[in-house]
Amino acid sequence: MRGVTHLLDSRPSATASRVALIASALAVLALLLTPLAALGRSFDSSGALLHISGQLLNTGGDLAAPLAQPALLLPLAWATLALFVATIFGAARRERWFWITALLAFLAALAALVVLDRTLADAAANVSHLSLRAGAKRALRNFYGGGGMNMGLFVPLLAGLIAAGAGLSARQVWWERFNRLRGLLVPAAAIALAILVGALIVLVVQPPINSSGHALGLWGGWLSHTDLVYFVYSTLFAPITRLNPLLDSLKLATPLIFTGLSVAFAFRAGLFNIGAPGQLTMGAVAAMLVGVYGPESLGWLLAPLTVIAAGAGGALWGAIPGWLKARFGSSEVINTIMLNYIASGIFIFLIGSNTFPLFGQQRSLPFKAPGDEAQSYELHPGARLPTLLQLLNVGTPDQMKLSLGWLFALAAYLLARLFMRRSGALIPVVLALVVGALTWRVGVAVNIEGSQLNLAFLLALLCAALFGTLMWRTATGYALRAVGLSPKAAEYGGISVAKNTVLAMTLAGMFAGLAGTHYVQGGALDSYRLKGNMPVNVGFDGIAVALMGQSTPLGVVASSALFGTIDTGGVDVSIKMTGLNRDIVTVLKALVVMFIAAGGFLSRRVTDPPAPVLLKAAGATGKAENAPVVPPAQEGAVSASGLPNVARSSEENTREGGK
Amino acid sequence: MDSVLSQIISVTFLVTFIRSVTPLLLTGLGGLFSERSGVVNIALDGLIIFGALAGAVVTQVTEPRLGALAPWLGWVTGALVAGFIAWIHAVLSIRYRADQVISGTAINLLASGVPSVILAALYGTSTESPKVTNPLPLWGMGDLKFSPPVYFAALMVPVAWYVLYRTPYGLRLRATGEQPGAAASMGVNVQRMRYSAVILSGMLAGTAGVFMSVGNLSAYTRNMSAGMGFIALAALIFGQWKPLGVLGATLLFGFLQALSLTLDGRDILPSSLVTVLPYLITILVLVFTGRSAAPGALGKPYGDR
Numbered sequence: 001m002r003g004v005t006h007l008l009d010s011r012p013s014a015t016a017s018r019v020a021l022i023a024s025a026l027a028v029l030a031l032l033l034t035p036l037a038a039l040g041r042s043f044d045s046s047g048a049l050l051h052i053s054g055q056l057l058n059t060g061g062d063l064a065a066p067l068a069q070p071a072l073l074l075p076l077a078w079a080t081l082a083l084f085v086a087t088i089f090g091a092a093r094r095e096r097w098f099w100i101t102a103l104l105a106f107l108a109a110l111a112a113l114v115v116l117d118r119t120l121a122d123a124a125a126n127v128s129h130l131s132l133r134a135g136a137k138r139a140l141r142n143f144y145g146g147g148g149m150n151m152g153l154f155v156p157l158l159a160g161l162i163a164a165g166a167g168l169s170a171r172q173v174w175w176e177r178f179n180r181l182r183g184l185l186v187p188a189a190a191i192a193l194a195i196l197v198g199a200l201i202v203l204v205v206q207p208p209i210n211s212s213g214h215a216l217g218l219w220g221g222w223l224s225h226t227d228l229v230y231f232v233y234s235t236l237f238a239p240i241t242r243l244n245p246l247l248d249s250l251k252l253a254t255p256l257i258f259t260g261l262s263v264a265f266a267f268r269a270g271l272f273n274i275g276a277p278g279q280l281t282m283g284a285v286a287a288m289l290v291g292v293y294g295p296e297s298l299g300w301l302l303a304p305l306t307v308i309a310a311g312a313g314g315a316l317w318g319a320i321p322g323w324l325k326a327r328f329g330s331s332e333v334i335n336t337i338m339l340n341y342i343a344s345g346i347f348i349f350l351i352g353s354n355t356f357p358l359f360g361q362q363r364s365l366p367f368k369a370p371g372d373e374a375q376s377y378e379l380h381p382g383a384r385l386p387t388l389l390q391l392l393n394v395g396t397p398d399q400m401k402l403s404l405g406w407l408f409a410l411a412a413y414l415l416a417r418l419f420m421r422r423s424g425a426l427i428p429v430v431l432a433l434v435v436g437a438l439t440w441r442v443g444v445a446v447n448i449e450g451s452q453l454n455l456a457f458l459l460a461l462l463c464a465a466l467f468g469t470l471m472w473r474t475a476t477g478y479a480l481r482a483v484g485l486s487p488k489a490a491e492y493g494g495i496s497v498a499k500n501t502v503l504a505m506t507l508a509g510m511f512a513g514l515a516g517t518h519y520v521q522g523g524a525l526d527s528y529r530l531k532g533n534m535p536v537n538v539g540f541d542g543i544a545v546a547l548m549g550q551s552t553p554l555g556v557v558a559s560s561a562l563f564g565t566i567d568t569g570g571v572d573v574s575i576k577m578t579g580l581n582r583d584i585v586t587v588l589k590a591l592v593v594m595f596i597a598a599g600g601f602l603s604r605r606v607t608d609p610p611a612p613v614l615l616k617a618a619g620a621t622g623k624a625e626n627a628p629v630v631p632p633a634q635e636g637a638v639s640a641s642g643l644p645n646v647a648r649s650s651e652e653n654t655r656e657g658g659k
Numbered sequence: 660m661d662s663v664l665s666q667i668i669s670v671t672f673l674v675t676f677i678r679s680v681t682p683l684l685l686t687g688l689g690g691l692f693s694e695r696s697g698v699v700n701i702a703l704d705g706l707i708i709f710g711a712l713a714g715a716v717v718t719q720v721t722e723p724r725l726g727a728l729a730p731w732l733g734w735v736t737g738a739l740v741a742g743f744i745a746w747i748h749a750v751l752s753i754r755y756r757a758d759q760v761i762s763g764t765a766i767n768l769l770a771s772g773v774p775s776v777i778l779a780a781l782y783g784t785s786t787e788s789p790k791v792t793n794p795l796p797l798w799g800m801g802d803l804k805f806s807p808p809v810y811f812a813a814l815m816v817p818v819a820w821y822v823l824y825r826t827p828y829g830l831r832l833r834a835t836g837e838q839p840g841a842a843a844s845m846g847v848n849v850q851r852m853r854y855s856a857v858i859l860s861g862m863l864a865g866t867a868g869v870f871m872s873v874g875n876l877s878a879y880t881r882n883m884s885a886g887m888g889f890i891a892l893a894a895l896i897f898g899q900w901k902p903l904g905v906l907g908a909t910l911l912f913g914f915l916q917a918l919s920l921t922l923d924g925r926d927i928l929p930s931s932l933v934t935v936l937p938y939l940i941t942i943l944v945l946v947f948t949g950r951s952a953a954p955g956a957l958g959k960p961y962g963d964r
Contacts (some may be wrong), residue, residue: 122675205780272760330945331896333701337889338938345935357926540771543764581779584771594747594765597757 011094013168020098020163021091027105027163030155031081034226036074037116039067041231043139045576046211049227049408052077052152057220059227062654066095068123068144076112080105080156087163099167106160113149120147124488153228187548187559187592189600194591199229201587206579232368233518235576236569236585245568247451251524253564255280255535256452257460258515259542260549260556261467262318262508266332267551269473269504270484275321275336277539278343279314283513285347286313287520288367288376288478288504288530291383307517308461314513315506317343319529322505326498327358328508332505351376351530351539384528385455394443395432401443409436454522456514464553470507471553480504512539544589547596563589670802675811678875680913682707682867684812686891687898687905688819689863693745694900695823695837696856697956701763702748703864704888706741707771708711710865711738711773711866715879718791730795730873737869738862745861749854756960767888775881787880794877795870796846797924806874808866816861820902832856836954849961864888871896885937890950893941899952908944915940 012020035049046060048067054074056067083105090098124144127137149157168174208224209217216224229408239245259276266273273279287310294302321335349356351366352374356361369377395401412435416428471477482490485498491497518524525531533586545563549555570585599607686703693700714730714737722729744766751762775785782789797804823829834842835852843849867887872879894912898904915937923930 201776205776253710274764301672324942324946328946330942330948334889334893334896334945335942337886338893338941341886341938342935345931347937349929349931353929357927358928360926410672455877537771540768543761546770547761553908579780582776583772583775583779587769587776590765590768590772593761593768594751595764597761598751598755599757603754 010097010170012091012098012167014094016096016166016169017091017094020166021088021104021618023159023162023166024087024091024102024105027084027159028081028088029155030159031077031152031578033222033457034151034230035223036077036112037150038147038227038231039070039071039120040143042211044208044209044211044574045231047146047227047231049052049150049223052081057216057223059208059212059216059224068147070119070121072115073112073119076108076115080108080112080160083108084156084159084163091163091167095154096170097167099164100569102163102167104158106157106164109153109156109160113153115439116147116149116153120144132643148234150227152587154230182607183550185602186596186600187550187555189602190548190592190595193595193600194588195233198588199233199592201584202229202232202580206577209347209483232573232577232580232584235572236566239565239568244451246446246565247448247453249561249564249568250457251453252567253560254457254460254518254522254524255456255515255538256541256545256560256563257464257557258518259512259539260545261460261463261542261561262314262510262512262539263542263546264549264551264553265467265471265511265557266504266508267546268484269480270487271322271325271501271504271508272333273318273336273505273541274333274540275318275339275509276515276542277536278336278340279317279509279512280515280539281340281343281347281534281536282317282516283310283314284516284520284530284534285350286310286513287516288379291379291521293375294380294383296380296382299382300453302325302380303385303521306379306383306521307385307514307527310512310516310520311514314516315510318509318512319502319506322509325505328499332652338540340536348374348532351532358531369529376528376530379521383521384523385459385517387452387454387522388457389448389451389453392453394441395445400446400448403440403443404438404445405438405440405442408439408442409433412436452522452524452526454518454524456518456522456524458512459517461557463514464557467556468553469513476503487578515539541589544582544593547593549550559642672917672921674803674805676913676917677805679916679920680909681805681812682870682887683891683894683913683916684906685808685815685867685870686864686888687909687956688812688815688902689860689867690892690895691819691823691860691900691902691905692832692856692863693860694895694957695836695954696832696853697839697954697959697961698749698752698853698857699759699763699887699958700745700748700857700860701760701892702745702766703763703860703891704886706745706861706864707761707868707884707888708770708774708882709744709870710737710741710868711883712777712788712868712879713737713865714869715788715791715872716777718793719789722791722793727793727796729793729892730791733791733873734795734866734869737873738865740857741865741868742862745857745864746854748861752960753850753853753857754894759958759960767817771882774879785881788872788878790878795852806870808870808874808933811866812870816902816906816962823902828879833954836956838958839956843961853961854898867891872902890937890941893945896953897944897948899948900954901952910935911944912941923960 007520031052036052037050038047039050041047042060044060048060049057049071051057052074087098087100087105089095090101121144124141127141127144130137130140132140140566165174165178169178204223205227208216208221208228210224228654231592239249241336243649259280262276262279287306291302291306294305296302298305321332321339324330325332350365352366352368354368355362357366367376369375389400389402392403392406393400394403409432413428413432416431417425420427471481479490479495480500480503482493482495483497483504487497490500519534520530521528525534541563545556545559548559548562549557566588567582568587570582572578573584574582595601684807686707689706690700690703716733717736718729718733721732725732748762748766751765752759764823772880779785783824795806795808797806798810799805804964824834831842831847831852834845834847835849839849842852868884871887876883882944887923890912894908897911898906898908919933919936922928922933
């Protein structure tokens with residue numbers, strides 16, 4: 001361990017060398033034992049798998065056309081392999097140079113990938129010259145398009161970067177750069193572990209695809225199994241690479257940002273908000289009430305009013321458990337769960353039926369729209385939120401032109417911040433607004449299917465900014481965090497634990513309630529109403545999002561985007577696979593939460609190393625190995641992931657607040 | 660109104676009542692062991708689901724060969740599977756010192772995803788398992804017939820009381836939950852006590868699940884626990900972490916559930932609001948309970964990192 005934090009010599013530390021060694025060994029194994037690439041993939045997901053030995057395994061039926069022949073692919077793969085072997089030797093002897101071979105290995109693998117993609121693209125382009133029927137041509141084009149790298153190329157790419165980074169960490173500059181990213185270790189380890197366990201589940205429940213009609217044998221079976229795992233995950237993460245699925249992903253990410261912020265906000269104050277589903281429901285109900293029954297004469301002013309209503313509905317539903325905790329000391333964990341069920345009861349009561357029995361009489365309710373489906377009436381047009389495409393379109397409705405003004409504005413803001421560090425935020429913001437307004441009419445023509453990604457997405461980003469400002473730039477946020485870290489110390493310092501508990505839960509509820517705007521005002525469920533099939537479970541996903549984002553606004557946004565992506569990809573997986581359905585994504589999220597709870601099984605000395613000051617003191621007496629790793633005072637107050645220890649602090653909250 | 664009253668004082672209502680109490684009681688007693696050892700077990704709800712699923716699937720798979728014995732095997736497997744899942748919770752929160760609420764939530768999230776993945780792989784649907792033809796038998800006389808887990812649950816109350824207060828194991832368990840340091844200094848293996856208690860709680864919650872799937876309904880359906888595990892947790896708090904207290908609290912909550920089942924479909928109150936009653940009462944009950952009797956070390960990891 002000494003080597004990690006002590007840079008006494010410039011050789012890579014023992015730990016870093018071991019990391020590089022393991023990564024390179026895995027890369028070598030992947031190169032030798034898994035398919036390098038799929039040269040094509042049919043509609044039924046069977047493909048032509050290429051191994052590094054040049055062997056071809058065709059799990060599909062007969063092919064109508066010759067396979068693409070990426071001439072340089074195999075030599076490059078062998079070069080990658082050789083470079084990794086060199087890296088292994090270098091890492092084993094803790095040589096200074098092994099980052100170079102690792103980086104070269106990465107570049108060789110990258111070159112192989114480029115060659116492969118170029119060849120496949122050429123093959124797809126050549127299809128039009130073949131004399132085939134139109135349908136067969138399309139099938140063939142899709143076949144080439146479905147090809148791409150496989151496990152045998154993907155693992156080396158990743159391992160090359162990791163090994164190069166490990167080698168570079170011997171240099172002070174790089175070490176400091178990596179050190180700043182240390183917070184990402186636990187989520188990254190958790191995701192990696194979740195993907196590993198998920199792969200095992202995939203292998204158990206989904207037989208490998210083989211439509212070739214004959215048995216694959218032991219080796220072929222192994223290759224097709226590894227291909228299956230790679231294919232499932234590449235399908236899950238595929239939406240990042242194309243524009244329309246990316247917009248869908250962001251649409252699914254929007255409510256996750258809201259609920260993730262909600263859970264994260266409560267976390268920061270030492271509270272565990274499992275009530276995001278209920279708060280979301282009440283926010284959506286409130287938005288429906290104002291949006292449908294508010295005065296239409298207000299015009300577009302009704303939209304902000306409806307947004308406020310959604311926030312207020314959620315805030316109310318969050319304030320109740322907060323107040324119960326502050327006043328009576330009853331656990332917010334149980335109360336928020338109970339309020340979820342109550343909210344769902346109210347929701348069904350309001351829009352499930354037009355009539356309800358009351359002591360033998362039938363009373364009528366005005367909220368449900370006629371028809372079989374449980375849904376409210378449509379919102380006034382003024383209460384709706386425009387989609388981002390409508391907002392950014394500066395062309396005609398027929399030929400969309402996306403405005404680039406916001407990009408210019410963003411660039412102007414960033415540049416201004418970079419060059420005018422002293423002047424605060426005001427001038428850059430003004431500058432960005434001016435630049436944005438001037439360049440608004442500049443647009444590029446795009447071809448996008450209708451997407452319901454709407455203004456609620458920007459609202460979510462705004463909420464993330466509000467979260468960050470409030471929590472780290474104001475006295476209120478300071479008080480909230482103090483309560484989260486140590487209620488007793490906060491109380492002693494004159495901060496009211498009870499007041500901040502209520503405040504934290506109210507604001508957490510507000511964030512979750514605003515997710516209702518996405519569903520009701522944004523038309524995310526394809527109509528501008530409150531609908532019975534609103535997926536309230538995104539409230540529970542908020543827990544995973546908050547944990548993976550380490551309860552920071554930026555982390556929440558990033559992990560929401562990731563979860564939105566695999567949610568979108570999950571639909572594709574359940575379409576393409578017979579034995580898998582989209583709930584594999586739910587399992588992955590649960591596994592992520594589980595592994596983050598365990599700190600990614602990483603040692604605390606890795607995730608949360610002692611301050612250099614402490615080590616120096618210990619090192620001076622020559623006891624670096626036995627240095628106290630954690631000052632005892634910190635223990636329990638902050639868990640490895642940087643989250644307040646919820647169970648403990650909530651109990652103390654209770655004792656303090658319950659008096 | 661009279662008709663409602665007469666309905667409540669009837670044999671049918673009694674049967675519904677006892678059936679509603681049973682899973683709550685089993686789960687509550689399970690939670691009792693876990694929390695008396697100092698481990699918060701919010702995973703109970705998920706454990707019920709795992710038990711229910713494993714019980715139903717094993718019964719369904721083995722009944723062509725085993726016939727009437729199949730549900731018993733299903734019971735055992737359901738308890739073992741839930742015990743295994745509880746062991747995961749235990750490893751995370753004891754060995755890896757995870758936040759116990761978060762670790763439990765992870766199990767609950769897992770329980771919302773894994774069943775449908777398994778059902779899709781086995782039966783091609785994601786919502787429910789096929790009905791079993793051999794559910795657990797009904798024992799009793801006349802209209803008062805119950806499946807064996809009901810009697811098992813009733814038996815578990817005195818057993819839990821005896822184990823907790825009259826055996827060395829119980830003494831060590833309580834000491835572990837109150838003052839782990841003191842217990843350890845007397846030679847008690849705190850970690851092992853906690854592992855055993857959490858696994859036991861999983862097996863009891865799993866039994867509750869088996870009762871719901873193979874005892875009551877003869878199939879697993881999605882989200883069949885309906886928050887039962889959380890209500891049991893509330894009953895545990897209301898019962899002040901004591902076996903007899905848990906019995907009393909689960910009787911109350913079971914009565915409310917039976918009441919809402921009886922009122923449902925009648926024209927007194929809208930059914931969507933009636934089903935909400937137990938949850939509402941749970942909140943009210945927690946207001947009047949507080950946490951004064953909570954085990955001293957509840958939720959705190961013990962031991963070196």
